[in-house]
Amino acid sequence: MSINKRFLLISRSAPYGTSAAREMLDIALTCSVFEQPVTLLLLGDAVLQLIRDHRPDEVSQKNLNALQASLAMYDIDRILIPETALQKHGLSTDQLSIPIELINAEQLPALIAEHDIVITI
């Protein structure tokens, strides 16, 4: 695929309660299969997707931590979280399942502007 567009996927949802987190990752992996650069931005409750040690077999769901761990293999290494979202939930980066990039709230408008396609889920 020769055309390249920069994709930004924005999630606002916590995991398991709805399918949003899972269905965002499915789009991210598909972008990667098509060799398109993709950034994930987790706002608000979406930071809760990255809490470690999920045991979703208790609620008969597949483990999102495992899917998250596979992102690096698909060259999806730009996963951004605003510092304020972590603070809101009293979390720190060392409590998260995968390495992420912290972003200041002031940088968010510029982040949007550097992407061609923004899909919210």
Added chain:
Amino acid sequence: MIFTLIVQASPYQHQAPETALRFAKALLRQGHTLHRIFFYRDGVHNGSALVSSPRDEQNLPEQWQALAEEHDLDIVVCIAAAIRRGVLDATEAKRYERRGDNLHSAFELSGLGQLVEASLASDRVITFGG
């Protein structure tokens, strides 16, 4: 300009598909191109041929079908999202040994690659969510 629309909400319960339909009609009226409409998440229910609205209410799947036929549109329902929610074409109904299929004939079941491909081919990608 070339547009792709992503519809993520089901008809009737949420207004978003109706907004998307009006938006699609407006852009076509203005002479723009609609490359694809991609139905994802609960939006897959827009492709159900079993939706049966009272006579004095709008039937979204039929409206999508009419618009698609009038303008020769590519209207795609995400296959992974659809089979989990019980929207099947004849092939998938057979594969999963279901007794009937319900995807409206104007729609096509296909993968998320169709969303990415459409995004690459379009100037604007607009999401209608609920």
Added chain:
Amino acid sequence: MPTLHTLNRGPSHASCLEECLSTMANDDTLLLIEDGVYWALPSHISVLNDVSHIRALKADVLARGLHQLSGTELVDDDGFVGLCTQHDRVVSWF
């Protein structure tokens, strides 16, 4: 390189608007659609004081009986399409 933001959640979903506003640049436009048009009520509109360009989708304002109550500039469906062409990208908040 301005962005058009659409928002379809009303005042009971304040975090949706909050997260939308956190990503908006000064020259971006906010288009209120569906339940999002309730933010245009006089009792809520001050939350949008920092947004330079606000529009509300006419059909949704009329449908909800807000046309007598809100002074926000309206756009019809053709105007919605026009806004999409005048901005470089569209971000939907829902």
